[in-house]
Amino acid sequence: MKYLPDVTSLQFFSEKCTGCARCVEVCPHGVFIMDDKRARIIDRDMCMECGACARNCAFGAISVNAGVGCASAVINGMISGGEPSCDCSDTGGCC
Amino acid sequence: MEEIKPKKRIRLGDIKKSGCCGPGNTADSNGSQDNPKQPCCPGNRNKTVESSLPEVSRVSTELSRSDRFEHLRCRISAYRMRYTINPGLYAAGAPDNRSDVFVSANYKMSFDMLRSSLKGMNAWILVLDTKGINVWCAAGKGTFGTDELIKRIQDARLNQVVSHRRVIAPQLGGPGIAAHTVKERTGFRVHYGPVYAKDIKAYVEAGYIATKEMRTVRFTFLDRLVLTPMEINPAMKKYPLYALLVMIVFGLHTSGISFKNALAGGLPFLVLGLVSIFAGAFLTPLFIDSIPPRSFALKGWIAGMVSTLIFSRFTGVLEMNPALQAFTYLFFPLVSSYLALQFTGSTTFTNISGVRKELRFAMPVYISAVILSVALLALFKLRELGVI
Numbered sequence: 001m002k003y004l005p006d007v008t009s010l011q012f013f014s015e016k017c018t019g020c021a022r023c024v025e026v027c028p029h030g031v032f033i034m035d036d037k038r039a040r041i042i043d044r045d046m047c048m049e050c051g052a053c054a055r056n057c058a059f060g061a062i063s064v065n066a067g068v069g070c071a072s073a074v075i076n077g078m079i080s081g082g083e084p085s086c087d088c089s090d091t092g093g094c095c
Numbered sequence: 096m097e098e099i100k101p102k103k104r105i106r107l108g109d110i111k112k113s114g115c116c117g118p119g120n121t122a123d124s125n126g127s128q129d130n131p132k133q134p135c136c137p138g139n140r141n142k143t144v145e146s147s148l149p150e151v152s153r154v155s156t157e158l159s160r161s162d163r164f165e166h167l168r169c170r171i172s173a174y175r176m177r178y179t180i181n182p183g184l185y186a187a188g189a190p191d192n193r194s195d196v197f198v199s200a201n202y203k204m205s206f207d208m209l210r211s212s213l214k215g216m217n218a219w220i221l222v223l224d225t226k227g228i229n230v231w232c233a234a235g236k237g238t239f240g241t242d243e244l245i246k247r248i249q250d251a252r253l254n255q256v257v258s259h260r261r262v263i264a265p266q267l268g269g270p271g272i273a274a275h276t277v278k279e280r281t282g283f284r285v286h287y288g289p290v291y292a293k294d295i296k297a298y299v300e301a302g303y304i305a306t307k308e309m310r311t312v313r314f315t316f317l318d319r320l321v322l323t324p325m326e327i328n329p330a331m332k333k334y335p336l337y338a339l340l341v342m343i344v345f346g347l348h349t350s351g352i353s354f355k356n357a358l359a360g361g362l363p364f365l366v367l368g369l370v371s372i373f374a375g376a377f378l379t380p381l382f383i384d385s386i387p388p389r390s391f392a393l394k395g396w397i398a399g400m401v402s403t404l405i406f407s408r409f410t411g412v413l414e415m416n417p418a419l420q421a422f423t424y425l426f427f428p429l430v431s432s433y434l435a436l437q438f439t440g441s442t443t444f445t446n447i448s449g450v451r452k453e454l455r456f457a458m459p460v461y462i463s464a465v466i467l468s469v470a471l472l473a474l475f476k477l478r479e480l481g482v483i
Contacts, residue, residue, distance in 0.1 A: 001314060001442075004389050004449040025287050025305075026269035028312035029444065049446035050235065052269030066270060067447035068235050070440025071391075074450050078458070084447065 008047040009065040014038060016061035023053035023062060148252055153186045156214045162207055169204055171324045178203045179227035184251040185210075188217035192257050195299065197288070198244060198264040200225040200233050209265075212292035216299070221247050221262065234271030241273045248281045263288045263295075263303070266310060314443045319380045322441045326376035330434055337368055344472055349480060363410035364423075367403060371427040374402040375434030380441075391445070392457040395435020399428035418475040426468040433461055 010031070019037040029046040032039045032053065039061070051066025067073075067084055077084035169175035182201050187210050196219040199209045206222060213220075223243045225233035233239035248254075248262070264272055266287040274285035289298045289309035298305050341364045346357025379386065379398045386394040403423060407413060412423050436457060439445040477483045 001384055001444050002389060003445045004452060007448040007452055008446055009448050022274065025310070026266060028267060028269075028290055028310065030307060030311055046444070047446060048444050049448060050231075050270045052234075052266075055272065056269055056274050058273075058275035065448065066235075068232070068440065069442070069445040069447045069450045071436045071450050071454060072440055074447065074454055075458075078454070 002045050003048070003069075005045050008044055008049055009063075010041070010044060010047045010049065010053075011063045012039070012041050013061045013063075014040075016059050018059050018061075020058070022056045022058075026052040026056050028052070148255060149184065149250070151184045151186050151219075151251075154210050154220070156187050156210050156212075156216070158207055158211045166204055166207070170321050171328075175202070175204070175227075177227065180206055180222060182222045182224040182247065184247075184253070184256070185220040185222060186218075187213045187220055188215075190217040190219050193259065194218050194257065196221055196253065196257060196262045197295070198223065198247075198262055198268065200228065200230045200239055202227050202229045202233075205229045208292045209295075212295045214296075216296065219253075219256065221251060221253070223247055230265050231267040231270075234268045237271050239268050240271040241276050244272055244277055244285075245280050248277075248283055254282065260284060261286055261303075265292070266290045266305070267312070312443045316381065318443075319383065322438075323377050323380050326380060326434065326438055326441070327372065329437075330372045330376050334368060334372065338365055341365055341368070344476060347476070363407075363412055363415075366410055367406055367412075367423060367427050368430070370402050370406045371399050371430040372434060374398040375431030376438070378402070379431065379435040380438050383438075383442075390453055391439050392432045392436045392453050396428045396432035398435065399431025400424070402431070403427040416475055416478070418471045418478070422468050422471040422475070425464055425471070429461060429464045432457070 012032075017038045019034065019039065021034055021039065023032040023039050024034055028050065029043075029048060031041055031043055031047050033042050034040075047064070048069060049064050049066050051064055054062040054064045054066065070084070073084040165174070165178065169178055179201050180203050194217050197209055197213070198221045199206050201222050201224055206220070209220060221244075223233075223239055224247075225238045225243075228236065228238060230239055244262075244264070253262070254260075260282050261284050262277075263286045264274075267290055269287060272285060274287075277283060277285050286303050287305075288295055289305045290312050291309070294305070294309045298309060338361075341361040342354075342357040343352070345360030345364075346352045346354060348356065375395045375398065379391075379395045382398070383391075383394060386397055388394055388397070407423055412420055415423075436450075436453060439450050439453075474483075
């Protein structure tokens with residue numbers, strides 16, 4: 001299952017990669033593979049911007065604007081004028 | 096907030112030294128607690144040499160009937176908002192200083208999924224305070240996070256409890272935990288276990304190596320099915336208000352309000368309202384992979400339009416005033432579209448950039464459509480009342 005094409009904010013800076021393979025380990029959609037002792041993105045459109053790869057890259061080789069891909073959170077953010085907030089309250093359907 | 100605590104609380108030394116409190120001492124996790132004055136293995140407790148270590152609770156790796164009933168309640172209601180356990184260290188089986196340490200959240204469903212996957216194993220479970228939220232969502236919010244993991248490792252004095260220096264975190268905790276920072280500050284290396292707790296045994300047996308399948312999150316028909324009640328619930332809470340408005344529109348006459356007219360005229364729209372909720376919050380999530388566009392707003396609109404077309408035949412909409420027909424085909428598919436878009440919060444593959452892109456287009460459409468729908472109903476009513 002894939003979501004909208006060409007929207008992800010995922011960026012990979014190959015020159016900073018040390019080949020530790022943490023990104024391959026944490027990505028739940030197999031976006032990264034190891035290729036010649038460095039990581040490489042094989043399918044950007046599978047990225048769900050969870051941010052696990054960037055958080056676990058000790059070398060700053062990955063950046064992504066991570067966030068919960070949840071419409072009600074984004075709408076809450078639009079209304080409050082702040083960041084998307086997923087207030088998973090009693091009635092909230094998300095999480 | 097209700098705290099659900101497993102039954103037995105024992106000192107670490109008891110477990111290491113005696114092993115007498117075997118897995119038979121099960122916790123049924125129904126919120127009850129043993130009398131704290133009644134110690135487990137009192138004879139051995141006195142011999143404990145490591146009694147300075149914090150107490151841990153021993154939990155069963157079997158789920159009881161009441162656990163399963165509680166899980167069902169979590170799936171269908173707000174019960175899950177207070178389904179928590181105390182953070183801290185727990186023992187599954189009879190772990191010793193070489194046993195693995197698995198990290199979990201204090202949402203009891205997450206904890207139960209983990210402990211029931213440790214059958215036949217002796218392991219420690221380190222529960223983080225995620226405010227009762229599951230691992231993945233809590234990782235996204237940062238409560239299943241680096242600082243919390245470091246704090247729990249230190250509070251439990253894990254470096255004294257185990258002789259090795261590894262903790263196994265669920266892979267989906269990755270968005271919250273910077274493994275290198277945990278290593279720097281505690282000496283413990285974070286190993287990311289498989290996505291699904293059921294694969295833990297295979298992962299450990301393979302020497303802490305997960306296959307690509309174990310590393311990949313899925314979203315099966317069944318996964319989606321269990322999520323639908325909490326998609327339908329919030330929508331149904333708004334339904335009575337909608338029903339009231341429909342009854343007023345169709346019941347209002349120059350001579351007053353007629354309940355008979357309200358029901359006769361409003362019934363098709365009450366039915367179509369339910370149909371649109373069903374299409375957006377149930378059918379779309381279930382058949383998400385069969386409805387062609389990738390946009391959730393469009394998937395929902397298609398499901399809503401098809402359902403509205405089918406049900407408008409049975410509800411007599413085709414013979415109605417053109418304003419009401421226009422209202423029907425404008426309003427109901429967009430209700431389904433809106434509800435389908437909400438499902439992005441529950442999927443395992445949508446991203447926030449995509450949701451923003453959808454909303455930039457969809458929100459103006461929804462808002463204009465609601466204004467136009469109200470105008471169409473007003474037009475119908477004013478004509479009916481002979482005002483225009």
